[in-house]
Amino acid sequence: MPVIKGTKDIFSREMELFDHLYGMVDRAFYLSGYEKIEAPVMEYTELFSRSIGDFTDIVQKEMFTFLDRKGRSITLRPEGTAGVIRAYIDNNFSFNPGITKLYYYGPMFRAENPQKGRLREFHQFGCEAIGSLNPLLDVEVIKINMDLLDELGLKNISLEINSVGCRTCRKDYTDKLRIFLNENKAHLCENCVTRAEKNPMRVFDCKNEACQKVFENALFLTDHLCPECLEHFNKVKYYLDLNKIPYQINKRLVRGFDYYTKTVFEIKSGVLGSQNAVLGGGRYDYLIELLGGKPAPAVGAAAGMERILMAMTEQNIQMEGMKKKSVFIGTAGKIDEELVIRLFALLHKNNIRTFYSYNEKSLKAQFKEADKIGCDLMVILGEEELKNNKVVLRDLKKGEQKEIALDQLMDRPLDILPE
RNA sequence: GUGGAUGUAGCGCAAUUGGUUAGCGCACCAGGUUGUGGCCCUGGUGGUUGGGGGUUCAAGUCCCCUCAUUCACCCCA
Structure with missing residues (x-):
C-alpha cells in the first residue's frame, strides 16, 4: 500500500529533528507567556470558508473536505488560526485575565500539487495573541518567531511587512483599485481580470510581467491607509527599529487569507528555492466577531516546520539530540x-x-x-x-x-x- | 489544475544499436576454529526492472495508457 500523495512517514533522523524543533518551540513560547493548545485536526467546513474567505485559493480548491455519516461537511484544517479562534470562543477564553496568548503545532492539510517544500500534509507551529490592538504585540509576535529562527541557526532570512488596512480604508481603496484595474483591463492576464472583480488586492501576487508592469503605476493600499491604520503601521515600524529587527516593506504583500487587517508579514529563507516562505502572519482584528465571538483584536503567525528543517539541512545546521547512555x-x-x-x-x-x-x-x-x-x-x-x-x-x-x-x-x- | 523530467533490490547506481540466468557499491544476514564489536576477507538473502496493454522470434531498453516521484507555474508554511 502506497502512502497518499503528498504525505510521508517521518522517522529516524527526521523524527529527531522534529522532536528537537518541537522542544525549541515549546521553550520559546512558554517563556513569552503563551499557553499551548491543541485544537482538533478537523472542523466543520464552514469555519474555514468563513474565516479564510470563500474566494481564496485555499478554500476554493485546496481543502480536504468530506461529508460525515450524517451529511455534515467536514474539513481537515488547512491552517491553524481558525481552529484556535473557534476554541477561544467556545471555551470563553475572553474571560481570562488580560489578553490571551496561545500557541500550537501539528499537521495541516492542503490539496495542492506537491513539490519541493510543499506537502499535502505538513506541519506548522503558530501563535495567536488575542485581546489587544497594541502594535507592540504585532512586533512581539514577529520578534519571538524571528528569535526562534535565529536560535535554530537559520541564516539568510528576511522579513517583509505591509499593512492591508482596516474595514474603512480597505473599502475605499479597493473601490479605487477596481477602477484602476478596469481602465487597464486590456493589459492584464485573464487571471487578474477575474481577480480584479472578486478580490482586487490579490492581483499584486501575479507573476506575469505584463501585469506587473501595469501595477508599477498602481496605487498601493499602503499609501492610502486611514489615519488610524497609518499610525499603527508607523508604530510597528518604529518598534521593529527599536528591536533592531531588519525588515523590508513590501507593498505588494497580500496574504492568502481574507481575515487579515493592518499588519501582515512574511519571513522568507534564501536557501529554499521556489517555496521560500518559512513563516507568515499578521493581525486579524475582525476574525473573532466574524466567527461569533465577542469582538477582540488579535495577531498571530504560523511557520512551516518542514521548510524550517529543510533550510537548516540546506545550511548544514546540526542539532544535537540529547543522547542518553x-x-x-x-x-x-x-x-x-x-x-x-x-x-x-x-x-x-x-x-x-x-x-x-x-x-x-x-x-x-x-x-x-x-x-x-x-x-x-x-x-x-x-x-x-x-x-x-x-x-x-x-x-x-x-x-x-x-x-x-x-x-x-x-x-x-x-x-x-x-x- | 497546467507544463517538463524521472521511475531497475532497503538506499545509491549499471546493463553496448532491443539479444543468454538483470549486475555493482552500501546496507542486511552468516562465517573467518571453541564466549568479545568497529577495519579487513569469504559467502549468502533480497528484483513479476512502478502497474497494465501493445509491437517483436526476443522488451529494463520501442509505442500507448495508468500510477507515482520530482521540479516549475499557481498559491502558500
Whole structure:
C-alpha cells in the first residue's frame, strides 16, 4: 500500500529533528507567556470558508473536505488560526485575565500539487495573541518567531511587512483599485481580470510581467491607509527599529487569507528555492466577531516546520539530540533469560536506554549489533561468570572491560554504570 | 489544475544499436576454529526492472495508457 500523495512517514533522523524543533518551540513560547493548545485536526467546513474567505485559493480548491455519516461537511484544517479562534470562543477564553496568548503545532492539510517544500500534509507551529490592538504585540509576535529562527541557526532570512488596512480604508481603496484595474483591463492576464472583480488586492501576487508592469503605476493600499491604520503601521515600524529587527516593506504583500487587517508579514529563507516562505502572519482584528465571538483584536503567525528543517539541512545546521547512555545486554553460554528480563526492567526503570538481541546470536554478532546501534556499554551475562555471581561490564567506547558483582549491579545500577 | 523530467533490490547506481540466468557499491544476514564489536576477507538473502496493454522470434531498453516521484507555474508554511 502506497502512502497518499503528498504525505510521508517521518522517522529516524527526521523524527529527531522534529522532536528537537518541537522542544525549541515549546521553550520559546512558554517563556513569552503563551499557553499551548491543541485544537482538533478537523472542523466543520464552514469555519474555514468563513474565516479564510470563500474566494481564496485555499478554500476554493485546496481543502480536504468530506461529508460525515450524517451529511455534515467536514474539513481537515488547512491552517491553524481558525481552529484556535473557534476554541477561544467556545471555551470563553475572553474571560481570562488580560489578553490571551496561545500557541500550537501539528499537521495541516492542503490539496495542492506537491513539490519541493510543499506537502499535502505538513506541519506548522503558530501563535495567536488575542485581546489587544497594541502594535507592540504585532512586533512581539514577529520578534519571538524571528528569535526562534535565529536560535535554530537559520541564516539568510528576511522579513517583509505591509499593512492591508482596516474595514474603512480597505473599502475605499479597493473601490479605487477596481477602477484602476478596469481602465487597464486590456493589459492584464485573464487571471487578474477575474481577480480584479472578486478580490482586487490579490492581483499584486501575479507573476506575469505584463501585469506587473501595469501595477508599477498602481496605487498601493499602503499609501492610502486611514489615519488610524497609518499610525499603527508607523508604530510597528518604529518598534521593529527599536528591536533592531531588519525588515523590508513590501507593498505588494497580500496574504492568502481574507481575515487579515493592518499588519501582515512574511519571513522568507534564501536557501529554499521556489517555496521560500518559512513563516507568515499578521493581525486579524475582525476574525473573532466574524466567527461569533465577542469582538477582540488579535495577531498571530504560523511557520512551516518542514521548510524550517529543510533550510537548516540546506545550511548544514546540526542539532544535537540529547543522547542518553545506552546499554546492550549480551549473553554468552547458557543462561536463564529470566535474568535478562529482570535486568532490562531495572535499567529501564533507572532511565537507561536498553537493548537486547532477541534472536539467538553468537556473542560476536551481539557485539556487532551493539556497535551498530551505537551503545555505550555492554553488560554480558556469561554462563561462567554467573556461577560466581559476576557479570562482565564492557565499555564499548573505550574498549575496556571488567567483572562486577551481579548483586551490586541489581541493587545500585547507577553506581556501577558510569553516568 | 497546467507544463517538463524521472521511475531497475532497503538506499545509491549499471546493463553496448532491443539479444543468454538483470549486475555493482552500501546496507542486511552468516562465517573467518571453541564466549568479545568497529577495519579487513569469504559467502549468502533480497528484483513479476512502478502497474497494465501493445509491437517483436526476443522488451529494463520501442509505442500507448495508468500510477507515482520530482521540479516549475499557481498559491502558500
